[in-house]
Amino acid sequence: MAKWGEGDPRWIVEERPDATNVNNWHWTEKNATPWSKERLTQLFLDFKIVQSDIECVVNKVEECNGEATVNNRKGKLIFFYDWELKLKWSGRLLKNSKLSHNGKLTIPNLSEENNLEDVEITVTIDESNDESETLKQFMYNVGRDQIRKQLGVYIKELKEEYSKNLILPKKDANSSESTPAQAKDINNAKNAAQRAAAQIPTAAISSSNNNVTSKPVGCKLDVRSLTMTEEFQCNANDLYNALTKPEMVTAFTRAPAKVDAVRGGEFVLYGGNVHGKFEELVPEKKIQQSWRLKNWASGHYSNVIIELEETSSSTKMTLHQTGIPASEYTGMKENWHRYYWISIKQIFGFGTTFPLGPS
CATH class of the missing domain: 3.15.10.20 (Activator of Hsp90 ATPase Aha1, N-terminal domain)
Structure with a gap:
């Protein structure tokens, strides 16, 4: 040294x-x-x-x-x-x-x-x-x-x-x-x-x-809420799996999908155009998500709750979505119908086959 x-x-x-x-x-x-x-x-x-x-x-x-x-x-x-x-x-x-x-x-x-x-x-x-x-x-x-x-x-x-x-x-x-x-x-x-x-x-x-x-920052986002129901010819477990299993989600979206169906887990669908997190999961009963489209304002998420009710012959699905930007409301309703419910029925045989398009 x-x-x-x-x-x-x-x-x-x-x-x-x-x-x-x-x-x-x-x-x-x-x-x-x-x-x-x-x-x-x-x-x-x-x-x-x-x-x-x-x-x-x-x-x-x-x-x-x-x-x-x-x-x-x-x-x-x-x-x-x-x-x-x-x-x-x-x-x-x-x-x-x-x-x-x-x-x-x-x-x-x-x-x-x-x-x-x-x-x-x-x-x-x-x-x-x-x-x-x-x-x-x-x-x-x-x-x-x-x-x-x-x-x-x-x-x-x-x-x-x-x-x-x-x-x-x-x-x-x-x-x-x-x-x-x-x-x-x-x-x-x-x-x-x-x-x-x-x-x-x-x-x-x-x-x-x-x-x-604080003084006002930015402008208030005009949002809407959406509720829709759909009936599927399957039991609640099958429909729950279709919405939470990566391989089944990949099948009905017809594109690679990331789905981590645990509380706080992320999902990325349709090439990243739809993404968010699972907030609550009750098998065969309920799925709650923070959900957004890629083109929405940065950081803005809607809240999606999907509830399943099994009957003797089918499963009733009720979707309630809040926080939808007003400009997206009409398209949102059509896209749930076209790219989720109709596609699920066609791919898995959970209902009558309908032509792709809004009702």
Whole structure:
């Protein structure tokens, strides 16, 4: 091991208490995962979003999966964080109603690779009705921006907190005889923290105050609800399998299909034009999905509930779909009929064969 004053100074261990990472040349790393989980939990504990006659509250972080680290290499700070969050929220209309409605927010891609405005936030509700759909649209149009601001607070604080002491001053940098170059090194940690924090756009940062009053963002999406019934000449188990088994879904859609029929599992049909998640599954009885078309507004999902009732000679299927963009309503009704019910009857022999087309 070389002594101070000999050899390449980048690799010398100085006579100093820590005796490590001289001139900040070596890779050093801090684990920011525990701190991040605690901070994200704090930022979304009883976080209020209020506007005129609507009040919504992010009650807590239900799931927080991922990691965060901060590294120093050659005096440069490198931040890695990758999180998937699930938040529980509730809301109510302040006028003419005392009912509270619950839902979830899913954030699958909070990472240094994505800008805050590109972070996906999915809004769902537990039970669909006129009031809850209004709250859902509020969280979509207004709430998501406030959530992104809280995420911006986390990123800013991560970069400030974990810049400290990662870039170390050189030998004698604190002495009165330090050179201008050494004096510059003393400020490296402070400057690095400031530079890192400056990477977060000012508009993306809000106070960590849990009470937020927002101005209108975007426009309200006009949505419709659809209910339709269909009778199938089969038992409930066969129809349930046709809607949940990958090989059977592939058969009636006539295209490769991804179907993971478990709670939270994803489905992707018709080349990605239809996709979503299973929210609830009751074999032979009920299928509930967060469902969307590819061309809908980013992050907007409808709620689909398919209920099956077996009779002595057939199975009655009732579909109830809420949150359909008004411009898609007519086409939606026709497409369920054409590409689901008629196709299922033709492929599996569950009913009289009809010509492909709306009724």
